[in-house]
Amino acid sequence: MYEEYFRSFNKKVPLTQEEEALIKTYLTPKKLRKKQYLLQEGDVCKSFAFIEKGALKSYSVDDAGNEYIIQFGIEGWFISDLYSFITGEPATYNIDAIEDSELVLISKSANEELLRILPKYETFTRLNITGAYLAMQKRLTSIISSPLEERYENFITLYPDIVQRVPQHMIASYMGLTPETLSRIRRRISTK
Amino acid sequence: MYEEYFRSFNKKVPLTQEEEALIKTYLTPKKLRKKQYLLQEGDVCKSFAFIEKGALKSYSVDDAGNEYIIQFGIEGWFISDLYSFITGEPATYNIDAIEDSELVLISKSANEELLRILPKYETFTRLNITGAYLAMQKRLTSIISSPLEERYENFITLYPDIVQRVPQHMIASYMGLTPETLSRIRRRISTK
DNA sequence: AAAAAGCATTGATTCTGATCAATCCTTTTA
DNA sequence: TAAAAGGATTGATCAGAATCAATGCTTTTT
Numbered sequence: 001m002y003e004e005y006f007r008s009f010n011k012k013v014p015l016t017q018e019e020e021a022l023i024k025t026y027l028t029p030k031k032l033r034k035k036q037y038l039l040q041e042g043d044v045c046k047s048f049a050f051i052e053k054g055a056l057k058s059y060s061v062d063d064a065g066n067e068y069i070i071q072f073g074i075e076g077w078f079i080s081d082l083y084s085f086i087t088g089e090p091a092t093y094n095i096d097a098i099e100d101s102e103l104v105l106i107s108k109s110a111n112e113e114l115l116r117i118l119p120k121y122e123t124f125t126r127l128n129i130t131g132a133y134l135a136m137q138k139r140l141t142s143i144i145s146s147p148l149e150e151r152y153e154n155f156i157t158l159y160p161d162i163v164q165r166v167p168q169h170m171i172a173s174y175m176g177l178t179p180e181t182l183s184r185i186r187r188r189i190s191t192k
Numbered sequence: 193m194y195e196e197y198f199r200s201f202n203k204k205v206p207l208t209q210e211e212e213a214l215i216k217t218y219l220t221p222k223k224l225r226k227k228q229y230l231l232q233e234g235d236v237c238k239s240f241a242f243i244e245k246g247a248l249k250s251y252s253v254d255d256a257g258n259e260y261i262i263q264f265g266i267e268g269w270f271i272s273d274l275y276s277f278i279t280g281e282p283a284t285y286n287i288d289a290i291e292d293s294e295l296v297l298i299s300k301s302a303n304e305e306l307l308r309i310l311p312k313y314e315t316f317t318r319l320n321i322t323g324a325y326l327a328m329q330k331r332l333t334s335i336i337s338s339p340l341e342e343r344y345e346n347f348i349t350l351y352p353d354i355v356q357r358v359p360q361h362m363i364a365s366y367m368g369l370t371p372e373t374l375s376r377i378r379r380r381i382s383t384k
Numbered sequence: 385a386a387a388a389a390g391c392a393t394t395g396a397t398t399c400t401g402a403t404c405a406a407t408c409c410t411t412t413t414a
Numbered sequence: 415t416a417a418a419a420g421g422a423t424t425g426a427t428c429a430g431a432a433t434c435a436a437t438g439c440t441t442t443t444t
Contacts, residue, residue: 060337068337070329083326092333119311126318133325134275137262140332141284144368145252145260148431167391176336181431183393340401359421373401375423 001029004052005104008076012127013120023121026110032056032097039081039095044088047105048080054101055165058093059173069174072098072162078128098166143176151175152185193221196244197296200268204319205312215313218302224248224289231273231287236280239297240272246293247357250285251365261366264290264354270320290358335368343367344377 005027006020015023030049032038038056039045049056051073058079059069070093073079084091085108106114114121142151155175156163163171172182197219198212207215222241224230230248231237241248243265250271251261262285265271276283277300298306306313334343347367348355355363364374 060333062337066337068333070333070336082322083329086322086326119314122311122314122318126314126321129318129321129325130274130278133321133328134278136325136328136332137275140328140335141252141260141262143332143335144262145254145258169391178432179392180394180433184431187393361421370402371422372403372424376401379423 002027002052002104004076005050008050009124013124015120019118019120022118023114026106026114028105028107030103030105032101032103034097034100037094037096038079038103039084039091039093041092041094042090045081045084045091047107048078048082048085048111049095050104050106051075051077051079052102052104054103055098055162056095056101057098057166057170058095060093067173068176069170072159072166072170072174074161074165078132098170148175148177148181148185149189152182153189194219194244194296196268197242200242201316205316207312211310211312214310215306218298218306220297220299222295222297224293224295226289226292229286229288230271230295231276231283231285233284233286234282237273237276237283239299240270240274240277240303241287242296242298243267243269243271244294244296246295247290247354248287248293249290249358249362250287252285259365260368261362264351264358264362264366266353266357270324290362340367340369340373340377341381344374345381 002024006015006023009015009023028047029052032054038049039058041061053075055072055074056079057069057073058071058081059067061067071079079095081091081093081095083089084093088108115125142154146154152175155171168182168186169179172179175182177185194216198207198215201207201215220239221244224246230241231250233253245267247264247266248271249261249265250263250273251259253259263271271287273283273285273287275281276285280300307317334346338346344367347363360374360378361371364371367374369377
């Protein structure tokens with residue numbers, strides 16, 4: 001249990017056996033079936049999740065019922081509504097499982113205590129959030145400045161696993177497109 | 193000197209006099225004239241900057257010479273090409289001053305040493321990057337899911353100071369629009 | 385095994401924002 | 415103070431993505 005989590009942790013910040021054991025006491029495992037919610041808009045996000053196995057998405061829904069995928073997560077990634085987690089306000093995003101998944105949950109109190117007692121945990125957190133920030137900045141830059149074809153090719157090279165595992169209409173949503181448009185882009189790319 | 197920087201720091205993580213004095217030895221002041229570069233694409237980003245006074249923008253330029261503004265920064269904000277700063281690779285963004293500005297620079301080595309010797313500095317860093325992450329996520333969400341008018345009204349309420357101080361065509365660029373389109377959106381909003 | 389649901393593709397049409405171009409105003413610069 | 419540069423607005427046209435609609439295929443459910 002928690003293999004991926006500690007693999008990821010040790011890769012960024014090496015831990016002793018004792019530290020691992022300590023951290024373990026703050027973690028909770030959770031399994032989700034495909035389509036099951038981890039978080040629903042309006043609820044407060046009480047914990048954030050590391051993905052051991054599976055795939056999830058976070059998304060918002062507008063008044064007309066359209067889904068806008070904010071983020072995908074697969075093995076080795078964190079997923080949560082960070083704003084709700086930090087502030088305690090109701091979540092503006094939904095999170096659910098695209099595949100059967102296994103998660104490691106860290107509750108808000110666990111997180112706070114780990115930050116307080118274990119400097120390495122803060123370092124791990126800092127590195128993770130920095131990585132997430134850089135990834136999102138790249139995405140935003142490409143949305144603003146790159147033509148669609150390039151953006152899709154970019155996505156494919158950046159996240160080949162996700163392309164394999166996730167239906168196209170979700171990728172379209174992630175890119176801010178309709179499924180029809182993405183389908184046409186794919187055809188343009190393949191016929192050249 | 194460094195008033196804003198330490199105001200911001202103390203607000204997030206209270207410091208003792210000694211700690212402030214220690215940190216000061218790692219900081220460098222810098223003034224920029226309007227239009228002056230802080231960083232040019234292709235150079236390595238050797239330091240990141242806290243803005244004491246003034247306004248800057250970071251932006252990328254495509255092959256056709258079009259500018260895409262990635263971020264604005266005013267008093268109390270950090271600005272840098274974080275990816276280049278961390279990896280040491282050539283910067284993909286330019287940063288220059290929209291107004292005469294006063295900055296506090298933290299070099300890469302200063303940053304690393306402060307992270308190592310002063311846990312409060314790491315906490316400050318973590319909180320800053322988390323805040324930047326959340327702000328960018330909001331921006332991305334609104335790009336993907338909100339109609340243009342709403343996005344602009346959002347921008348106005350979120351950054352009223354920037355609307356005052358920055359020419360509209362830059363705000364258009366930040367929103368991924370042409371100046372003409374932004375002008376038309378403004379008219380639509382005002383005539384209702 | 386049949387029915388239903390989910391998904392990708394394609395075509396026709398509509399609509400929104402980009403582009404091209406001109407004008408007016410304000411701020412810098414010479 | 416005149417000239418130039420920078421910026422905002424408006425109009426006309428064009429291009430690209432959304433929308434609406436239909437079809438065929440695959441996977442899930444019954």
